Amino acid sequence: MNPRETSTPTELGERIKLLRGKRGLKQQDLASREISASYISLIESGKRAPSDAVLTALAQRLECSVEYLRTGRDDKELEEARLRLAFGEMALRNGSNGEALQALSELLAHPSLLDAHMTRRARLAQATALEKLNRIEAAVAVLDELQRDPELAPGSAEWCQVHVALCRCYRDAGDITLSIEIGERAMTRLDALGLDVTVDHIQLGATLMGSYHMRGDLTRAQLLGNRLVDTAERQGARAARGAVYWNAGLVARSRGQLNEALALVERALALMSEDDNLRHLAMLKMNYGFLLLRVDAPEPERAKHLLEEAQQLLAEVGNVPELAACEVHLADAEAMLGNWDQAAAHAERALGLSGNELRIQAVSARATLADIHLLRGDRGQAAQYLQGATRQLRQFPPSHMTALNWRYIGDLWKRQGDSGEALKAYDQALAAVGMTSHRDPSTVLARQHRP
Incomplete structure (x- = not known):
């Protein structure tokens, strides 16, 4: 039976008939002065839908709950289902993503135990577990199904959570355009509804802002940020x-306003430090540590401490790209402190985490290893890592993030003494942000004079 609040008259009648047979009762045994045996027959055949009063009387005679007659779920089963759902959600909050996914999947395998609201909660939690386990495509499939649920009320907390997750998943999968389309449609819908602003609404806007930032659309990101x-x-x-x-x-960091970015992230960390969302706290500490390495007066020791705290949290609640990014930042901190071996170990761990997957963090790790070998004076090893980073980065679509990596690789090739490769990398960085080269007039003239 599909999960819904009540059964059809036919299903309800069949349930009454089956339970009556198990109890060894006849239709006459269920009859009373108010309910005739013929009316019981009509109910069991699905030709009549009993009123609440009749259903209550029948439940008493059949020694079951009204809930069971109405939905097929008895109170004990319903309570057990609620407890299993709560366990899955708690495991998710505690970072036990695999355990949460197993519990939630087992629960969803028996949909008759769940009402509509519990089903949506379980599906949303299942999608979150899949996302944290880096099974993005599977998470998107669940979220897409939830998005099409006609009972998902636009503007509700669940509706906002589904759209936030979809926006974030498509962004993490590399489809920035679709991520932004989903976020913009959802924000437009919320504006049209004219509802009071809630935390979920703001979270949707913040997620869209992050997608604008990743695409390199810093003006839109800043305008939305000001509004939010x-x-x-x-x-x-x-x-x-x-x-x-x-x-x-x-956004401020991408605009090169590092001191302003540091102040904003400090404020965010102060506001969210008491929140129970460990992943948010970990990501904030990681970003804070990164900025401390990039400001005019770097603080590598303080940055290392924050990044190590972030690493411990991400080991529990983060995904593979987040952990790999943290390892790269730790490599930068150790390199700035002159700890070459520790720096190289962190960068190698970032590569190991990425495996054979095409991840921007793997490009950053190879570039960082090239940087470390240049600092050590080992130009041969540096060239090998730079060549690997260059080959891999060519496979990524243009974006603000790829532009930053091309610029870094260009600077490293320049330090390596290969101005040709450096120039190619700088050209790629410009192309990634939409700045293509001018047409060579001599090429046009040559075509015009071609016989």
């Missing part, structure tokens, strides 16, 4: 305000 900051301050929720300041810090 005002809204979040009025709304007052610490976590919502923290999410907005966090993304505003990322």
Whole structure:
């Protein structure tokens, strides 16, 4: 039976008939002054839908709950299902993603035990577990199905959570365009509904802001950020305000406003430090540590401490790309402190985490290893890692992130003394942000004069 609040008259009638037979009762045994045996027959054949009063009387005679007659779920089974759902959600919060996925999948394998609301909760938690286990395509499939659920009320907390997760998953999968389309449609729908702003609304806006940032659309990201900051301050929720300041810090960082970015991320960390979302806390500490390495007066020791705290949290609640990024930043911190062996070990771990998957973190790890070998004076090893980073980065579509990596690789080739490769990398960086080269007039003239 599909999960729904009530059964059809036919299903309800069949359940009454089956239970009556198990109890060894006849239709006459269920009859009373108010309920005739013929009416019982009509109910069992699905030709009549009993009123609540009749259903209550029948439940008493059949020694079961009204809930069981109405839905096929007895109170004990329903309570057990609620406990299993709560266990799955708790395991998810504690970072036991595999355990959570197993519990939730087992629960969803018996849909008759769940009502519609519990089913949506379980499916959303299942999608979250899949996302954290880096099974993005499977998570998207679950979220797409949830998005099409006609009972998912636009503007509700569940509706917002589904769209936030879809926006984030498509972004993490590399489809920035679709991520932004989903986020913009959802924001437009919310604006049209004219609902009071909630934490979920702000989280949706902050997620869209992050997708704008990743695409390199910093103007849109900043405009949305300005709007969200005002809204979040009025709304007052610490976590919502923290999410907005966090993304505003990322935008400021990309604009080269590192001191402003540092102040924004500090504020976000202060707001979200008491939140129970360990992943958010880990990501904030990682971003804070990264910025401490990039400001005019770097603080590598402090950055290392923050990054190690982030690493411990991400080991519990993070995914593979997040852990790999943290390892790369730790490599940068150790290199800045002159600890070459520790720096190389962190970068190698980032490569190991990425495996054979095409990840931007693997490019960054190879570039970092090239940087470390250049600092050590080993130009041969540096060239090998640079060649690997260059080959891999060519496979990524243009974006702000690929532009940053091309610029880094260009700087490393320049330090290596290979101006030709450096120039190619700089050209790729410009192309990644939409700045293509001018047409060579001599080429056009040659075509015109070709016989």
